[in-house]
Amino acid sequence: MNHIIRSIILTLIGLLLLGWISFWFSALNALGPDGESDLLQWYFDNLVQSEEITSSGMPWEDLAVSLYNLLAQMTTALLSTAVVAALIWSIGSHFLNINAPGKAKFYFIYWIIFTGIFMGIVFGLVFWFTKSSTFNAADYLSDGGVFLISAISVIYYFLVYYLGILLGTARFARSSILFGNKLPANNLL
Amino acid sequence: MLKKILAQISIILIIFSFNSILAAEKCSPDLEMNKGNTSLNSEIDSSEKGEIFVFFDQSTTMKGFTVDQPGQENLYVNIVDDIQQIAENIGSDIIYQNFGNEINPMQDRDVAKVKTPKFYDCSGSSVACNNQSSTIQEIFKIAEELPEATHIVVTHLSLQDRQLVGSESKQIRNPLTSILKKGKSIGIIGVMNSYNGTIDSIPQKNGEYIKYLDAESRPFYILVIGNQKNINRIKADIVENHFSSNQENFKYALITSSPILQNLNVNKLIEETNMPAKLSREDEFNFSYIDDYLPIYRFTGDKNTELKFKINNDDIIVKGSTGVSNFSITEKVWTTNKIKCKDIKSWNEANFGELSTITQNKDELVIDLFTKKPLKKLFRGIRYFYKVDVYAEKPGDSSEKEFSNWSVNSSEIDDFTQTNPVTFKTLNLEKFVSILNAVSGDTFKKTLIASFAVNFNLEK
Numbered sequence: 001m002n003h004i005i006r007s008i009i010l011t012l013i014g015l016l017l018l019g020w021i022s023f024w025f026s027a028l029n030a031l032g033p034d035g036e037s038d039l040l041q042w043y044f045d046n047l048v049q050s051e052e053i054t055s056s057g058m059p060w061e062d063l064a065v066s067l068y069n070l071l072a073q074m075t076t077a078l079l080s081t082a083v084v085a086a087l088i089w090s091i092g093s094h095f096l097n098i099n100a101p102g103k104a105k106f107y108f109i110y111w112i113i114f115t116g117i118f119m120g121i122v123f124g125l126v127f128w129f130t131k132s133s134t135f136n137a138a139d140y141l142s143d144g145g146v147f148l149i150s151a152i153s154v155i156y157y158f159l160v161y162y163l164g165i166l167l168g169t170a171r172f173a174r175s176s177i178l179f180g181n182k183l184p185a186n187n188l189l
Numbered sequence: 190m191l192k193k194i195l196a197q198i199s200i201i202l203i204i205f206s207f208n209s210i211l212a213a214e215k216c217s218p219d220l221e222m223n224k225g226n227t228s229l230n231s232e233i234d235s236s237e238k239g240e241i242f243v244f245f246d247q248s249t250t251m252k253g254f255t256v257d258q259p260g261q262e263n264l265y266v267n268i269v270d271d272i273q274q275i276a277e278n279i280g281s282d283i284i285y286q287n288f289g290n291e292i293n294p295m296q297d298r299d300v301a302k303v304k305t306p307k308f309y310d311c312s313g314s315s316v317a318c319n320n321q322s323s324t325i326q327e328i329f330k331i332a333e334e335l336p337e338a339t340h341i342v343v344t345h346l347s348l349q350d351r352q353l354v355g356s357e358s359k360q361i362r363n364p365l366t367s368i369l370k371k372g373k374s375i376g377i378i379g380v381m382n383s384y385n386g387t388i389d390s391i392p393q394k395n396g397e398y399i400k401y402l403d404a405e406s407r408p409f410y411i412l413v414i415g416n417q418k419n420i421n422r423i424k425a426d427i428v429e430n431h432f433s434s435n436q437e438n439f440k441y442a443l444i445t446s447s448p449i450l451q452n453l454n455v456n457k458l459i460e461e462t463n464m465p466a467k468l469s470r471e472d473e474f475n476f477s478y479i480d481d482y483l484p485i486y487r488f489t490g491d492k493n494t495e496l497k498f499k500i501n502n503d504d505i506i507v508k509g510s511t512g513v514s515n516f517s518i519t520e521k522v523w524t525t526n527k528i529k530c531k532d533i534k535s536w537n538e539a540n541f542g543e544l545s546t547i548t549q550n551k552d553e554l555v556i557d558l559f560t561k562k563p564l565k566k567l568f569r570g571i572r573y574f575y576k577v578d579v580y581a582e583k584p585g586d587s588s589e590k591e592f593s594n595w596s597v598n599s600s601e602i603d604d605f606t607q608t609n610p611v612t613f614k615t616l617n618l619e620k621f622v623s624i625l626n627a628v629s630g631d632t633f634k635k636t637l638i639a640s641f642a643v644n645f646n647l648e649k
Contacts, residue, residue: 052566052568054540055539055540055541055542056524056537056539056541056568056571057522057523057524057537057538057539057540058524058525058526058537058539058571059537062526063526063568063571066570133569133649134649136568136569136570137570139567139568139569139570140568
């Protein structure tokens, strides 16, 4: 049980290494746009159909409220998914049937499948937020903006998840994850 | 008693507060109503009787209309009779004149003779009787000088090339321009009639003129210059008396500087049904007028909502007129990110450019909304207020087409005559009508015919 608790703590530490950015970003978006902020301008320049928005006559700051809301909800959902996925794997790794040397490598395939499912969920969430009709603000996004959001989300949340499981996976099962066996044998890890 | 008073006060307060809420709503942007010319075709309402000038073409070739041709129906005599009768009915003073090379007043006793061949016989010298061309331009001058009168001209309307070019053409164009600018119209009634006589002054390719004797039918024309009411009355009487069952031998065109019947907004003729029936089933659909002028279709739609605004041609175009060949629209869009009217504080003017297209078919004028910028490209979560003004830009030329098969150009008439036609066409008729159309185009002013707005937001 102690091993599992230690795994959970290590997973959370791993998640926190990059995850704080997502948390901070979600909070920033939840607060809504500030007319002077660079972020508001960056969104306008890189994520949305700026010409269409300009021609609509609507002040961008007014329209941006719903986009901020969309991004806050999306990043929260993605971070939550990464946290849950990392915890599931880290806790689950303690229950893998590794009873002989070298057997952990056999579970690499399990990890790949699990990670694939996680990435699929990340993709699905990004699609749901940016391309489905659930959020009105999705209309504002340009194709380039959707691609940018998708690419950053996939890479970033993979890294958040990966760092979580890298630290949190049971020591005897580390060979089942990518570069897991490269971690130094340390009592703290 | 006290309860009753309290109840009444409560009701008044509720109504008052409800009205206040409604008054605070800003469901439309601040609009400047461009009502255009609201008194289109006001001349139609004129009911006063005026002077009527009736001109009978006395050129010798007209005689052929009075002589019966076996196997052919002769309407000329009856129609001349009708014209005299209609003139008496619609005018206070009737002045009859004949014209050929010159215009002369007619004695009352001569008027009855118009239906007989004798009227066209010439008893003067051979020079004086060289009465082959009709000085129709002189009649237009009289019409210009007496614009309040109605002028009826019965003629064969064959015009030589020289009458349609240069200074002689100006003698036709200038008075006609003046007439149309004064809001008057010109009706051309064409009747294919039996003919038994000599068609003279037919130009040949070698520059000579020949006569043609073998025609059994030929059109004559009644030009009516005046207000549309009288023109329509004369046309209606002739149709009713002679062409009620078959209009094969009848043609009509109305040349006017104002072929637009009315501005639909002035009489609140725009209804829910101008838009597709499906629209009224959209969420929160409402149809109402602002300022008793601008109709607004309010609804919550989706990106597939069909928006086609249709106007019946008969509602906007004067029947029998040349119609309108070119329509245009001006569009204006306002936006707000508040969907509910009660939340709207202000509207922002959008700059989308052209959004819709306008097309005209045989029966309808169709404004296809959001074809250039489809609804799919608009944003959900925004309320749009889209106002469209529909204008008539240019009069049509349907009358040219109407008369084209009764017309022959001077370059073709030689060959045409060689074919020994039984039905003879009118020289340069199409050119004459095209001059009338050109004059009407010059005097036409861009006219607002309808305005409407759609106020909507889009949902998924």
